[in-house]
Amino acid sequence: MANILDYIMWRNDVPLKKDPFNEIDNLVFAELAYMDTEGIVGDKPTPIKDVCDAYFERFGFDEIVNRKSYCALAPFLMKEMLEGERFNQVTVSDYINIVDKAQEFQICATTYHLPDKSIYVSFKGTDDTITAWKEDFDFCYSDSTNGQKKAVEYLESMARKYRGKIRVGGHSKGGNFAIYAAAFCDKKVKKRITDIYSNDGPGFRKSILETEEYRSIENRITKIIPDSSLIGTLLYSSNYKVVKSTATGMTQHNAFTWQVNKNSFVATELTDAGNFAKQTTADWLEGMSDAVRESFVKTLFYGLEQQNIETFTQLKENKKNAIKILRSAIDIIPKDKKDELIDILKKFVKSGSKYMDDVLLEKVEWLRQKYN
Numbered sequence: 088m089a090n091i092l093d094y095i096m097w098r099n100d101v102p103l104k105k106d107p108f109n110e111i112d113n114l115v116f117a118e119l120a121y122m123d124t125e126g127i128v129g130d131k132p133t134p135i136k137d138v139c140d141a142y143f144e145r146f147g148f149d150e151i152v153n154r155k156s157y158c159a160l161a162p163f164l165m166k167e168m169l170e171g172e173r174f175n176q177v178t179v180s181d182y183i184n185i186v187d188k189a190q191e192f193q194i195c196a197t198t199y200h201l202p203d204k205s206i207y208v209s210f211k212g213t214d215d216t217i218t219a220w221k222e223d224f225d226f227c228y229s230d231s232t233n234g235q236k237k238a239v240e241y242l243e244s245m246a247r248k249y250r251g252k253i254r255v256g257g258h259s260k261g262g263n264f265a266i267y268a269a270a271f272c273d274k275k276v277k278k279r280i281t282d283i284y285s286n287d288g289p290g291f292r293k294s295i296l297e298t299e300e301y302r303s304i305e306n307r308i309t310k311i312i313p314d315s316s317l318i319g320t321l322l323y324s325s326n327y328k329v330v331k332s333t334a335t336g337m338t339q340h341n342a343f344t345w346q347v348n349k350n351s352f353v354a355t356e357l358t359d360a361g362n363f364a365k366q367t368t369a370d371w372l373e374g375m376s377d378a379v380r381e382s383f384v385k386t387l388f389y390g391l392e393q394q395n396i397e398t399f400t401q402l403k404e405n406k407k408n409a410i411k412i413l414r415s416a417i418d419i420i421p422k423d424k425k426d427e428l429i430d431i432l433k434k435f436v437k438s439g440s441k442y443m444d445d446v447l448l449e450k451v452e453w454l455r456q457k458y459n
Contacts, residue, residue: 135175166458190233197211210265243272246275256286266285270295310324315360
């Protein structure tokens, strides 16, 4: 079973002029946005080889593969890209990473300059900070967040700075940012956008989908979700493509588990678990007012702030406090919705929590032999 790392090795010698940019290429650049290139990538395009060499020199092989995250293998995509004509001439620029606790937003983005003279503006998903996670929760009661507005600003600044056609995308929250930025950017910028990608990103409130801005770019959106998606089915989307994953439950959010075949993903339909997540969360949210949703979110994150918990890692290390804080927030919700939420949470926890499936572990061992 092959994933995006295999794809890069297969298609590396096929230039974009022979096999145009496709949905898997999109995911590659969405994943690369998770690389911390602070001090490596500046405001001028840097050859991808220089970026890759500096990155591996800074972090080292063992530190990279031992990271407990969905994007641990992203740097190896870049390493493989150097091996062939398709992407070895890519340049990288304009890395930003902002976590603003006061304004409650997190945004990280990078711009990739492709051999076909286009740029791919890539938004990173949620990081480990509680600030970033709160912004994710804000989606359920707010039409826009400060992070989404910053995404618009970043996209517009890249359009002013560089010529040519624009692709924009991201994974997880980055996919949501990509769609929002494309929808609400300046009309002149919007005309240059050819493709918009959301890779298992949460959707929007219905009010956003009904706007003229969203409808104007709707036919350029490609939303991709795994077959038991829990994140990509949150809130509302106009359409999406379901792809097969080697993992289960939450682990499917790891895009390295998505199966590929030549130059496209292996298409399938939502599993029972995927349909459960889609319908149950929608029904649960529909039964509550915006005021109750907002009160729940603010109570939850105020509790975390009072305990000086600033990262998701700290939260996992303080499970007793986390459960206590969650209970305080849940008490705000009407009893019938409270019971539903507890049931949903139990099912989600049971659905899978492994960080890597066996297929990916084999890839890690293969990489260890090849590069270390």
